[in-house]
Amino acid sequence: MSSDHIDEVSGISTTGHEWDGIRELNNPLPRWWVWTFYITIVWAIGYTIAYPAWPLLHTATKGVLGYSSRNDVGNELSKAEAAKGKYVAAIEAKSVSEIAADDTLREFAVAAGGAAFKLNCVQCHGSGAQGSKGFPNLNDDDWLWGGKAEQIQQTITHGIRFASDPDTRLSEMPAFADIITADQIQQVSAYAASLSGAVSDQALVASGARVFAENCVACHGDNAKGNKELGAPDLTDAIWLYGSGEAAIAAQVTAPKHGVMPAWGARLGEIKVKELAVYIHSLGGGE
Structure with missing residues (x-):
């Protein structure tokens, strides 16, 4: 509430509020700012009506427009799956050597295999595939079981000394x-x-x-x-x-140590194993 008191310095009336001898000047906000503020309130109310907004017990209001960011993401993922479908089909049909010889397929397989490597292999071989004591470095050309693309595929598929796979790579140095x-x-x-x-x-x-x-x-x-x-x-x-x-x-x-590598074929499937084999072969150490 305003008062008849006028501030001596500014010549502006005060609101009548006073704290510890300090009075509040009566400076109303500009009209354009007030109306902008009101418009944002109206816009916010309209937004919560049009789009999902208010949380409920187990869900949320759907909004009159029926928009869903989850659906948008799902549609984008579906488009991406459709776009890469032809490459996946080609990888399934070709050998790893044929994939490595095709520039387009090799690029796709290296990208997909690199992602699979980060998810499944870095725990033992390291993020840069450099290995550590007891875990082979995949960047060099020293391969116990052969570094050709098909040999790498065989090793990934069936593992090394992996008891539950009858086709696993198997040899042990005597004590x-x-x-x-x-x-x-x-x-x-x-x-x-x-x-x-x-x-x-x-x-x-x-x-x-x-x-x-x-x-x-x-x-x-x-x-x-x-x-x-x-x-x-x-x-x-x-x-x-x-x-x-x-x-x-x-x-x-x-007393020799005998490392064990899991058989990844059953877990990852043939396509992902091929992509991994091409990626690992591309690191530079493959024969």
């Missing part, structure tokens, strides 16, 4: 502590380490080579370059799954 002596283990570990680096005692290498020839060539080969049919690693490179150096090699020879 040589039960077969050869501790001295022989030290010798053969020195020989294996010498194939890709320096060793602490060069004198052990010659005797280690004899131990290797008598016990290891059946899987790793005369040249120690491994055997992809058996999943036996190449010992002449500097890539070691469970650690490099004589001590780590001796530990593996004594």
Whole structure:
């Protein structure tokens, strides 16, 4: 409520309100602002009538226009599924090598496979597929079971040492502590380490080579370059799954670790496995 009091400084009447000797000037809002404010109120009421707005016990008001953002999202997803349908059908019909040779299909498969990798594989192989101790690096060209696209597909489909899949990749290195002596283990570990680096005692290498020839060539080969049919690693490179150096090699020879990879075929389906195989092969380490 206004009063007859006039502020001496501004010459504007006051409202009659006073707090601790401070009076409130009677400065009404501009008419255009007041009408804009009223219009927004009317618009808001109209909006809540036209569109879903007011929450109810188990649902919400539907709005007279029947609009639904959920339906919009569903329609967009349906359009996206329809658009990629021809690519999915082509991937289903072709082999992974044929997919990799087709620029358009390869691009689609790499994108889809990359998404599947982030969802299912990063827990072991890392976000960049770089792996870690006991989990292979998928960016290099060292593949225990072969790095061709079809071989990668086979590994993803059936896993490694996955007991519930009868077609799983299966091989196990014996625990040589039960077969050869501790001295022989030290010798053969020195020989294996010498194939890709320096060793602490060069004198052990010659005797280690004899131990290797008598016990290891059946899987790793005369040249120690491994055997992809058996999943036996190449010992002449500097890539070691469970650690490099004589001590780590001796530990593996004594009581080997045997990693397990799940069989993803039944869980992901043939199409998604193909996409994963093409994506992994595209990382640069595939043969």
